[in-house]
Amino acid sequence: KVRDPDGAALAERRQSRRIMVGDVAVGGDAPISVQSMTTTVTADINATLQQIAELTAAGCQIVRVAVPSADDAEALPVIARKSQIPVVADIHFQPRYVFAAIEAGCAAVRVNPGNIKKFDDRVGEIAKAASEAGVPIRIGVNAGSLDRRLLAKYGRATPEALVESALWECSLFEEHGFRDIKISVKHNDPVVMVQAYRLLAQRCDYPLHLGVTEAGPAFQGTIKSAVAFGALLAEGIGDTIRVSLSAPPAEEVKVGAQILESLGLRQRGLEIVSCPSCGRAQVDVYTLADRVTAGLQGLDVPLRVAVMGCVVNGPGEAREADLGVASGNGKGQIFVKGEVIKTVPESQIVETLIEEALRIAEEMRAE
Ligand code: SF4
Numbered sequence: 001k002v003r004d005p006d007g008a009a010l011a012e013r014r015q016s017r018r019i020m021v022g023d024v025a026v027g028g029d030a031p032i033s034v035q036s037m038t039t040t041v042t043a044d045i046n047a048t049l050q051q052i053a054e055l056t057a058a059g060c061q062i063v064r065v066a067v068p069s070a071d072d073a074e075a076l077p078v079i080a081r082k083s084q085i086p087v088v089a090d091i092h093f094q095p096r097y098v099f100a101a102i103e104a105g106c107a108a109v110r111v112n113p114g115n116i117k118k119f120d121d122r123v124g125e126i127a128k129a130a131s132e133a134g135v136p137i138r139i140g141v142n143a144g145s146l147d148r149r150l151l152a153k154y155g156r157a158t159p160e161a162l163v164e165s166a167l168w169e170c171s172l173f174e175e176h177g178f179r180d181i182k183i184s185v186k187h188n189d190p191v192v193m194v195q196a197y198r199l200l201a202q203r204c205d206y207p208l209h210l211g212v213t214e215a216g217p218a219f220q221g222t223i224k225s226a227v228a229f230g231a232l233l234a235e236g237i238g239d240t241i242r243v244s245l246s247a248p249p250a251e252e253v254k255v256g257a258q259i260l261e262s263l264g265l266r267q268r269g270l271e272i273v274s275c276p277s278c279g280r281a282q283v284d285v286y287t288l289a290d291r292v293t294a295g296l297q298g299l300d301v302p303l304r305v306a307v308m309g310c311v312v313n314g315p316g317e318a319r320e321a322d323l324g325v326a327s328g329n330g331k332g333q334i335f336v337k338g339e340v341i342k343t344v345p346e347s348q349i350v351e352t353l354i355e356e357a358l359r360i361a362e363e364m365r366a367e
Helices: 045-058 070-082 095-104 117-133 148-154 159-174 190-203 218-234 249-262 285-296 314-320 346-366
Strands: 009-011 019-021 024-026 033-037 062-066 087-091 108-111 137-142 181-186 240-242 270-274 303-308 323-328 331-336 339-345
Touching (some): 019 181, 045 062, 045 070, 070 087, 070 095, 095 108, 095 117, 137 159, 148 159, 159 181, 159 190, 190 218, 218 240, 218 249, 240 249, 270 285, 285 303, 314 323, 314 331, 331 346, 339 346
Parallel strands (some): 033 062, 033 240, 062 087, 087 108, 137 181
Antiparallel strands (some): 019 024
């Protein structure tokens, strides 16, 4: 179930079949995973492995690499072997790279029905090779490269067109008894994307990979993805997510993780509850919140820290949090688990909060 922080259910999770992408389960009741894609030239093995290591450190669970050339395909065995997380080969146009990726030990292969005309008559061979190797296929439909037949039929990349393209490709694999599939139907418009996934969710039981494609630079892309994923995940739709940003891929992973945490779909890590400040504020809330956030970066326990600018909502919020401060009159009342433990001068608020947070984290780890 999708749950809010108090445990109330937002929606039943859609029942999907479970597939394995390497050692990461996707679908069924598996936790919703966060994935990203490298931006390096895949053939540059060192740079690609370095970026995969950075993504892994940021919390990425599955990574995709583009395979546009033979050099990239040749790099796959080393990358698949040395990556700490499952590697998905992203393949357009060239069926032979699909076989190369399977042989290389990639955990999955992504194909795009709009770009795989030549694939259609080789689906049987692909299904056989993938099935023997236990490698699932992601059928990744993208509004920007929709199958021409469907573009002609629908006039543009409508939700129906995206879904029809995906299910058509699935049917080709199903004819060969292959169902180890996950699907994405990405569009850059969150409204169309949400409609497409809703439709798809009704029409099949394959696990769904959510994505708003070409979502834009970090600020816009974050909001588009959060809104679209939020709508779907709150309805129980979605088994793995990829946030697409015109920004370093580790940022995509952080945004993806934060979306899941915000919906209570993943245990929350550090959460700063800070007020927006207003005319009543008796302290510089922005600076205070920034300094506390910076001081606690990397803390790996679920801790809610309230930073409040005055005594109107301050004590209430600070009491609800594990730790908090309500500021006023040049002082800060420090709360731990609802109790005021001390009052400190404004200049000592940040260091006191950090000190207390580290102490609570230590206790949590010992429990
Ligand atoms: Fe304004 Fe106080 Fe609320 Fe912060 S806590 S927004 S300062 S009323």
